[in-house]
Amino acid sequence: MAALLAGPVLAETLRIATYNAALTRAGPGLLLRDILKGEDPQIAAVVAVIAALDADVLVLTAVDYDYGLVALAALADRLAAAGAPYPYRFARQPNTGLATGLDLDGNGYLGDARDAQGYGRFAGEAGMAVLSRLPIMAAQARDFSGYLWRDLPGALLPQPLVGADIQRLATTAHWEVPVAMPSGTTLRLLVWYATPPIFDGPEDRNGRRNHDEAAFWARLIEGALPFAPPAAPFIVLGDANLDPVDGDGLSAGIAALLTHPALQDPAPRGSSGRVDPGQQGDPALDTADYTAADGPGGLRVDYVLPSRDLHVEASGVLWPPDTDPLAATLAAASRHRPVWVDVTLP
Secondary structure (H helix, E strand, O other), rough: OOOEEOOOOOOOEEEEEEEEEEEEEEEEEEHHHHHOOOOOOOHHHHHHHHHHHOOOOOEEEOOOOOOOHHHHHHHHHHHHHOOOOOOOOEEOOHHHOOEOOOOOOOOOOOHHHHEEEOOOOOOOOOEEEEEEEEEEEEHHHHEOOOOOOOOOOOOOOOOOOOOOOOOEEEOOOOOEEEEEEEOOOEEEEEEEEOOOOOOOOOOOOOHHHHHHHHHHHHHHHHHOOOOOOOOOOEEEEEEOOOOOOOOOOHHHHHHHHHHHOOOOOOOOOOOOOOOOOOOOOHHHHHOEHHHOOOOEEEEEEEEEEEEOOEEEEEEOOOOOOOOHEEEEEHHHHOEEEEEEEEEOOO
């Protein structure tokens, strides 16, 4: 895209998207193996989905990280062959699988997946990445992933918080990734992938952490952290692992972002036509399908929230009706569906 719009002020319209692509495997190096072999139907489906999405900038969540970004480069090669080139890529080591040396889950053993800074069976499992058609200003990126949970103002810490002196807030990461626009403007992506607010006990450790991972962005934007607030224009996007209305979790965290005065919620909608009896939310807003294994059904958990100075031209969830041939490909790729917003930058 990156089209120029005619008008009194030169402007750029860009499609910005996020997608939990489920590009994670059971061990290190296995994602690269599967990409290179070219026989994995799930990877083929992901490639087809990304090509159909046609985003200028795409944030991927749930993609295994490796040193040197070898798997990400191999994925980019597959995408280029499918007619969707992304010459610029960004990823840093996430907190997932990063050893703490402590028994954080209290089961008497060290080195379990739940003893890492973020749940992970190996370092880098289910990380994040940015693919872009426009230059990524990697040297100016900010990585907040080392910020301690206890230091967040108003943190909903469980009591006690085991390992409070080292426990990071981000399950996966919190990044600010600047992207250079053709006009010279810099668009900053505020990217995260939060823990699911379940899989814990009555202390609600994951639920509280999930809430605070979303709250981090509100605090940063408001200047309440020991970091400079992001310069506009910016977009908060990623997988919050939380629906503001349905499912489990402390919804106040994501609700505060959706209604934050510095942000706008375009409320992207899909066209699946699905309905989940007993839910309160609009199913057209859903971005993930958890109907298998007695799950909660469709949920809105993936978000693209532009700053107020950006003009939203259009938005959507890539979730067509079942009669659309792309629907089967989307279902084969991931439980999640891509979320996109077309914005104009003056």
